[in-house]
Amino acid sequence: MNFYPQQHKQYCGIDLPAKAMYVCILDQAGTILVHRNLPTTPAAFLRIIAPYREDLGGGGECIFTW
Numbered sequence: 001m002n003f004y005p006q007q008h009k010q011y012c013g014i015d016l017p018a019k020a021m022y023v024c025i026l027d028q029a030g031t032i033l034v035h036r037n038l039p040t041t042p043a044a045f046l047r048i049i050a051p052y053r054e055d056l057g058g059g060g061e062c063i064f065t066w
Contacts, residue, residue, distance in 0.1 A: 004057075012049060012058035016040065023048055025056070 010033060015022040023045070025034035033052070038044040049056060 006057070008057035009055040010052045010057070012052070012056055014045075014058065014060040016060060016062035021045065025049070025052055 007028070010025050010027050012023065012025045012034075014024075019040065020037050021040050021044075022037050023034055024032065024036075025048075027033055034048060036048065038048060
């Protein structure tokens with residue numbers, strides 16, 4: 001298994017339920033910078049991460065098995 005060793009200034013986690021996405025962005029110290037429910041559109045996502053894009057790591061969760 002390979003690991004991603006690079007560290008970033010901010011980290012973004014995204015939960016993608018059916019009709020909305022929940023975005024949380026933290027800094028390296030764990031301070032919450034963004035904690036928001038958004039519509040599932042590329043424009044909404046790009047707008048919310050715009051101030052952090054220079055050094056942002058992230059991950060997403062979406063599961064539609066129900």
